[in-house]
Amino acid sequence: MSRIALWAALLALLAAATGCTLPAETKRDAGTGGITAAPPGRDTRAVLASAPMYHRPWVRLDLVGLNRFDERHLVVQIRVANTARPDQRDAGTSLDAFKDTSTETTDPAFATGISVLDAPRRRMLLPYRTPGKGALATDLRKEPFRYLKDGAEATLYAVLPAPPPGTATTTVVTQLAPPFANVPISGSPPTAPPGQPIPNPDRHRVQTVIAPLNAATQTPDGGETQDDGTDLRVHLSTDVLFAVNASALTPRARQTLHRAATQIDASTAPTVQVEGHTDSSGDDTVNDPLSQRRADAVKAEMEKLVTRAGVRLDAKGYGSKRPLYPNTSTEGKRRNRRVTLTFQRPVPKERTPPPPDTNAPTPTVTSTIKGQPLTASVQSLRSLGNGLGVLTYRITNKGTKPVSAGLSEMYGEWMEFTEHFDRAVAVLDPTGQTAYLPVDYRAQRGGADRMCVCTSNAGVFLGNDNPPPGQSRDFWAVVSLPPDNTPTTSVQIARFPRLTKIPITR
Incomplete structure (x- = not known):
């Protein structure tokens, strides 16, 4: 036995005797080049960013991994925690919405709805596809990913093309919550989630999916x-x-x-x-x-x-x-x-605006729709750099009956989107003459269909813009920002009166 092999055997014996495990990032599978799965159990990794699922706020999405893998690839990991107790809810939560509908027309159900918005290069990076086999992402057909019971949690992963070397941060997008904006990318090798090995794209025949x-x-x-x-x-x-x-x-x-x-x-x-x-x-x-x-x-x-x-x-x-x-x-x-x-494209003039007044009240406007008073308010408008930003806003029903806020009414079927999106919002330039619309990209499955980088209003989210009386619903959209980098701007939400003096966070 060589000296290296002897040391490896001694380390393994020591780990077994003490009940310890070697660091997961060192557990490279020599046969596949991937990362060996962590032992079954709870995923206790630190949270990089967190957000509630917008249509089920008792479900929390925690970003627990954003790592380069062999420089050219990126591994994204999201832990989904259903915090409801069985005596609070009678049903769990489907994770089917983690599927991407822009490329899949059949149902290999993989977590391909986890994507990265590469703002400097104005493109969406989607998980690698393996023709005929699915994708390099969590298989949602398997338990516990198919249906997350009350009180349970599960970690999903997706392997994507990495942003170019030198990119320090990126934005992770799903359809279930507002994007995780400007999160630092770790240069450390990824740690695999419990029970799921991370495959090496270089050992698979993969299809790269990048959408301008x-x-x-x-x-x-x-x-x-x-x-x-x-x-x-x-x-x-x-x-x-x-x-x-x-x-x-x-x-x-x-x-x-x-x-x-x-x-x-x-x-x-x-x-x-x-x-x-x-x-x-x-x-x-x-x-x-x-x-x-x-x-x-x-x-x-x-x-x-x-x-x-x-x-x-x-x-x-x-x-x-x-x-x-x-x-x-x-x-x-x-x-x-x-x-x-x-x-x-003209090079934008980068100026640092004065910090917004954090003590200012949240601007709110009211509109009466079919006899019911609804309010609209902007929760945040955060810059992603390179002229893009994330708008999050809230609709509250102050009436006695559910009613649609009309968040998809301003754009007709001529737009040929693959599904319904709540995209009837816009950021306005200081003159109010130019409307900066939600960002979209062409679907990868042929035809002229497009995908909006904003809240979906299809599938499990159908009717999400109909808040019941006394309740609120949150929405988001990736939008362009006016080029002059003013500290505040105006926002138009559907048929509501215009919201003014909205601070832009940078």
């Missing part, structure tokens, strides 16, 4: 801007710029184009792409030349309005070949009739 984020804004003139963290795509409504079937700019087009020119002046982009688009009405023989003439007209006007030297504008018409939204509704077609300006 879409951070959109809207203006009263029908314009929309999409920010992917690298480029801005400023979509200008041709219903504002041109008359029907015409390519001469209307009198009100100049104000819209002047606002776009200001954004280009703030950028360092040497080139701006000017793209003309139509909806699917008509045929290519009409749509293609019309979109080209409109792109040329916008290019000519922008060359007069842009004041920064050395900017080149290139114009091209695409007709109806590149729709922004499905052409299956009137609203979708309206938004597809556009001229898009694409250029490098």
Whole structure:
């Protein structure tokens, strides 16, 4: 026996004799390269961040692990504790909502709904998939994960691509509670949860799932801007710029184009792409030349309005070949009739605003919906960096009957989301003219469906925006923030009056 093997045997005998176990992070499975499961029992690890499940506040989500694994991978672990006693509740809690609905169309039930929001690169990192076998995440078909009994707890894990080296913090997202924002990433090897080994992605045939984020804004003139963290795509409504079937700019087009020119002046982009688009009405023989003439007209006007030297504008018409939204509704077609300006995203001016007044009362507004008084209040608006933030807000029913707060009514089916989301909220710029909407990303299962990074209102959460009389419900959304880093802003929640002077925590 070699000296190394002899020492290993002696250490194992010593551990058995004393009833101790070696540190879990040293228990690397030589055959799989993964981390050996911790012994069965309670998970007593320290809590990195905690939040109640928003539709069942007696269930607590504790983030207990956020570790790099071989530098290129990230292991996220969440302990779910059902604190209700059997004499308080007659039913446990399903963990089915930990499944991700953006990629899975069948039911291997794995905890793929645990994801990471990589704010600097504007993308969602989702757990690795193993084709035909599920995912590198807790199998929710097994007990105790399938159904968490009252008074019980269980730890779920997911293995994902890691943010780039040097990233100190990240934000963990599930559909069950507000995100765990800006949590430090540990460089120490992960410790496996009780009874669950952590697999090594390098020993499996895995599919990486990374989804670019879409951070959109809207203006009263029908314009929309999409920010992917690298480029801005400023979509200008041709219903504002041109008359029907015409390519001469209307009198009100100049104000819209002047606002776009200001954004280009703030950028360092040497080139701006000017793209003309139509909806699917008509045929290519009409749509293609019309979109080209409109792109040329916008290019000519922008060359007069842009004041920064050395900017080149290139114009091209695409007709109806590149729709922004499905052409299956009137609203979708309206938004597809556009001229898009694409250029490098301006670098935001980072300023440290004065600290907000923590003693100020929580702004609250009241609206009467179907005869019932409901109140809306912002609980927090926290910056994630790089122009993104987490908005948490509360709806309280002050009436005598349950009633919907209308949190999904402001956006129609033309948006083609995979499920219902409570996304009828927006952060407003200081002028109140630009609305910064909840962030979304394209689903990975084909089609045009999208996923909102906000509270779900589908499945087990169906009707969550109908608080019973005398009760409150909490909601959240990842939103864009105005670029000027002001200490306060305004928030619009569905049909409620506007909430003003909302502090931004950084």
